[in-house]
Amino acid sequence: MxxxxxxxxxxxxxxxxxxxxxxxxxxxxxxxxxxxxxxxxxxxxxxxxxxxxxxxxxxxxxxxxxxxxxxxxxxxxxxxxxxxxxEADKPEDMAKQLSRLKFLHAQTGQLISKLQLDLDRLAAADR
Known part of the structure; x- marks a missing residue:
């Protein structure tokens, strides 16, 4: 306390x-x-x-x-x-959470790149 x-x-x-x-x-x-x-x-x-x-x-x-x-x-x-x-605060559980977070971070990066390509394509089509 x-x-x-x-x-x-x-x-x-x-x-x-x-x-x-x-x-x-x-x-x-x-x-x-x-x-x-x-x-x-x-x-x-x-x-x-x-x-x-x-x-x-x-x-x-x-x-x-x-x-x-x-x-x-x-x-x-x-x-x-x-x-x-x-129990969820154990180092091995935290390592699993970190691994999952890194995976989600990579997925987010891929989605951002795809969205940027789509926006660039749309901008090029409008020219």
């Missing part, structure tokens, strides 16, 4: 609220629908929080933090008590 007197000395988690919320949701092994039922909100509302499309009202933050086992300060600012480390 974080010492409240030293909270300002911590390096903050620089992720967004949605990123921190999503990680905490994963760590407590609840899916969006289960969490929505516990919070008495629609799954789309929880999805909006996860994707930074919206923020929960202040009165909901205490319940969210309690259900996820994190501090309100961590959810909002990335300092304080975050989720406990899970």
């Amino acid at each position: 974080t010492d409240p007197e030293n909270i300002l000395e911590e390096s903050p988690d620089i992720d967004t609220f949605g990123g921190r919320f999503s990680r905490a949701l994963d760590a407590c092994e609840l899916d969006t629908d289960q969490f929505a039922r516990r919070m008495c909100v629609k799954p789309g509302t929880v999805s909006g929080w996860e994707n930074d499309r919206s923020m929960p009202n202040f009165h909901r933050l205490n319940k969210i933090a309690g259900l996820l086992g994190v501090s309100i300060a961590w959810l909002l600012h990335g300092v304080g008590q975050g989720p406990a480390e899970t």
